[in-house]
Amino acid sequence: MSVLDPHLARYAARAKGMTASEIRALFAVASRPEVVSLAGGMPDVSVLDYDQVAAVAAEVMASQGDVALQYGGGQGSPELREQLCTVMRTEHVSARPDDLVVTAGGQQALDLLARLFIDAGDVIVAEGPSYVGALSAFGQYEPHIVHVPMDEGGLIPEALAETLDRLRDEGRTPKMLYTIPNHQNPAGVSLDLERRQAILRLAEDHDLMVIEDNPYGMLDFKHETRTPLVTLAPERVIYIGTLSKIFSPGMRVGWVLAPRSVRDRLVLLKEASDLCQSNVTQAIAEAWLRTQPWMDQVRAFTELYRERCDVMLAEIETAFPAEAAVAAPTGGLFAWVSLPPAIDTGAMLPRAINARVAYVPGRAFFADGGGTQQMRLNFSYADSTKIAEGIRRLGKLIGEELTLLEAFGR
Structure with missing residues (x-):
C-alpha cells in the first residue's frame, strides 16, 4: 500500500503508468492572465455570433425539448x-x-x-x-x-x-x-x-x-x-x-x-x-x-487564423535565431518549430513560464522520446498582438539559453 495512494495495488496494470499529458499539465499556469499562451489548441469561438447560437438553442428547446432532454x-x-x-x-x-x-x-x-x-x-x-x-x-x-x-x-x-x-x-x-x-x-x-x-x-x-x-x-x-x-x-x-x-x-x-x-x-x-x-x-x-450559414463561419475562422499565423511566422523570422526552422502551415491551428540541437524545449519550459509565455514541448508528440529540440506553437487563440509579444519573449529566452550553453561549452 502506498501512503500517497492507498488504491495503488488495486489498479489495472495499464493504469499504473498513466501520467498527465504535457498539454494538460500546462493549463493551470498558461491560463494566468500575465502569461501569453501559445500552448493550447483552442479555436477562437468569439468568431461565432453568440446571440444566434442562443437563438438556435432556444428554438431547439421550444420545438423538441422533450426529445433533446x-x-x-x-x-x-x-x-x-x-x-x-x-x-x-x-x-x-x-x-x-x-x-x-x-x-x-x-x-x-x-x-x-x-x-x-x-x-x-x-x-x-x-x-x-x-x-x-x-x-x-x-x-x-x-x-x-x-x-x-x-x-x-x-x-x-x-x-x-x-x-x-x-x-x-x-x-x-x-x-x-x-x-x-x-x-x-x-x-x-x-x-x-x-x-x-x-x-x-x-x-x-x-x-x-x-x-x-x-x-x-x-x-x-x-x-x-x-x-x-x-x-x-x-x-x-x-x-x-x-x-x-x-x-x-x-x-x-x-x-x-x-x-x-x-x-x-x-x-x-x-x-x-x-x-x-x-x-x-x-x-x-x-x-x-x-x-445557419455555417460555411461563412468556417471562412471567418480560417481568415482569422491565417492572419495570426502570418504574424507568428514574421515574428519568428525576426526574433528567433537563424538556426530555427519552421515549415509554413497550410492551415489549421499550429506551427512546429525546430530549435538548435543544444536546446531541450522540455527543460526550457519552466523558464518560459517565468518569462510569461507558454508552448508545448516537442517530446509530447512522440512516443519514443523524440522531439526534444522542437516546440508546438498555437496561433488560433491569442490575438495578433499577444502572439507577437509571446514570440518576442520566446526569442529572448532562446537567445539567453544559447548564450548559457555556449558559456558552459555545450
Whole structure:
C-alpha cells in the first residue's frame, strides 16, 4: 500500500503508468492572465455570433425539448448524421447517415477505435510527430508506436516504405497507420495527392488499416480542398471528423465513418461507454448546420487564423535565431518549430513560464522520446498582438539559453 495512494495495488496494470499529458499539465499556469499562451489548441469561438447560437438553442428547446432532454440511440441522432454527411460532402466525402457513429468529439472516436483494434504489444505506425491526444488514447491499450518521419510535405512515403519493410523483416505486422493528412497537428503541413496515393498503395501492399483524422481540413489558408484518403480507399480507411474546430468544441460532437462491420462494433462500444451522446448538443449542432450559414463561419475562422499565423511566422523570422526552422502551415491551428540541437524545449519550459509565455514541448508528440529540440506553437487563440509579444519573449529566452550553453561549452 502506498501512503500517497492507498488504491495503488488495486489498479489495472495499464493504469499504473498513466501520467498527465504535457498539454494538460500546462493549463493551470498558461491560463494566468500575465502569461501569453501559445500552448493550447483552442479555436477562437468569439468568431461565432453568440446571440444566434442562443437563438438556435432556444428554438431547439421550444420545438423538441422533450426529445433533446431524453436518452438517445448509441449511434447518434439520424438527423444530425444527415447533416454531418452534408459537411463531409464539402470535402468530397460521400457517405450515408447510416455509415456514421456520432461521438463526444474526435477524442472519443480515437478511444473507441483504440479499444476496438489495439491489443497490448500491437504495432501502430504514426507520423512523427503525432497528435498527443491520439498517442494518449492509443497508449492506454499498451501498443508499440513506431513513428515515421515527416518533412514540409507531411508524412514521407519513402520513409513509410522503409519502416514497413523493416517491420516485416522483423516479423512484426503493424495493426494500423494513424495520420492527420490536412494541416497536421502539430506540424501544420498537408499531404499532396501524390503522397496520399503513394501512402495508400503501401497500405494496400502491407494490408494496413488507415485511420484518417481530419479535424482541420476546412481551415485551409488557400481555401483548397484536398482529396480525402477515405475517398481514395473507402474500404481501407476509417475516417474521423469533428465539429470542434468548425463550430464549437463545447458541443462535443465528432463522428466516425467506417465500414458496416466496424460501425456496428463501435456502436456497441459507444453504448458501453456512455449509453448515448447528449441529445441536447446533437440537436443544437443539427439545427445550426441546417439553418445557419455555417460555411461563412468556417471562412471567418480560417481568415482569422491565417492572419495570426502570418504574424507568428514574421515574428519568428525576426526574433528567433537563424538556426530555427519552421515549415509554413497550410492551415489549421499550429506551427512546429525546430530549435538548435543544444536546446531541450522540455527543460526550457519552466523558464518560459517565468518569462510569461507558454508552448508545448516537442517530446509530447512522440512516443519514443523524440522531439526534444522542437516546440508546438498555437496561433488560433491569442490575438495578433499577444502572439507577437509571446514570440518576442520566446526569442529572448532562446537567445539567453544559447548564450548559457555556449558559456558552459555545450
